[in-house]
Amino acid sequence: MKSIVTLALAATLGAASAADLRIYPSFSEVREPVQATGPTLTVTLPEAAWAGLIPGTLDLDGLTFSGAVQRQGAGWLASLEGKTVYVKRDDGTAEPVTLIRARDLLVRDAQGRYRTVRFEDLIFDVLPPPNPQAPTQTLTFTLPQPGTGTLTYLTRAVTWAPRYTLKASTGGAQLSALADIRNMSDLAYDVKGTELYAGDVDVQGGPPPAPMMMESRATAGNASADFAAPKINSLGELRGLYRYALSTPFALPANSTVTLPFLTPKLTLFERYAGLNTYFTPQNTDGTLSRFYRLKADQRLPGGSMTVREEGRIVGQTSISETPKGEEIEFSLGNDPDVRYTRTVQTVGSEKNAQGNVVKTTYKVTYTFESSKDRPVRAEVTERVGGRRITIDGTAKGQNAAAELRVDVPANGKATKSFTLVVDNS
Incomplete structure (x- = not known):
């Protein structure tokens, strides 16, 4: 019989996995170089790598294979079966025993007696890996010929x-930004090359993991004394996605968040105002306006959370979506009790059809703003109107139009602004 020699390359992801990462808002592509000098390539992944892996995404890039078999193997502790380990006695000394079964921690002492022990009472001559009792997953690829390639998977x-x-x-x-790179697994990564992608990318394979607790945070500034923080550089646009790259390799510890300086865009527009977004009603109303902000930036902004500080103090938080360069961003941070409004509606006239139904009505809507602030404030109202044909202040607006009011309210003063509305449903 012809002898076939199979070379198994064990690419075990241990304390730190050397890999390239392409990181998206809800998942990452892990790319790890592999090399096979024979017709078989065996890759062994610990349970930590499988915990967040998206099923059906493991692949070999640049290396053709004719088949692959995935199986669950024994964990690190099982490799010690039949070997000597130590059990801590009540008096603090170590008793040598033979590990018989790893799955239920059955041991045999020097007198040949069997008993089960607790894992925390075991003592080893070598450093155990994280989760030493967890099983491993092994992938065996059958290759037409040896070569080098890249193992890829989504997590x-x-x-x-x-x-x-x-x-x-x-x-x-x-406006400034930080980038939080989160690793919610027990697997550390020694990242050689990193790309960040911002945008709407959906993949199949179950929901994202639960958010990590803040106690797990590690920042670029205190991860280690000799940490050389990489810079984040823009790589432009890729089919609607914003693309960035880290300038140097970095370490991504298990269960950690690495935070890096990101963008410092220049604001080409910044405005504060007291605002109201509402819908037309013929009834009189009153209430308070909200604290609004409006801004534009000179570069693309990926979606994320935003903290707003006034004079160094936090005044609110919001979130923004992916925003192209120069596009207006507008958001509210809640009510402003110092700026109130009173809205009155007067029916100026109406027209009826032959059946006596009102088909066209003219209204005069008046807003009176009152401010108790010791400085002037801009008040803005957007009032949306439903109807077949809408005319606002003599200008035809079509369907579902909006009336917009802008007025400067003096310090500790009042201001009034009106508009005429024609709703024609004929």
């Missing part, structure tokens, strides 16, 4: 998100 365990800080003062405003 929910590694994600990223930008977070912005808007610092406003009487002199203007500044």
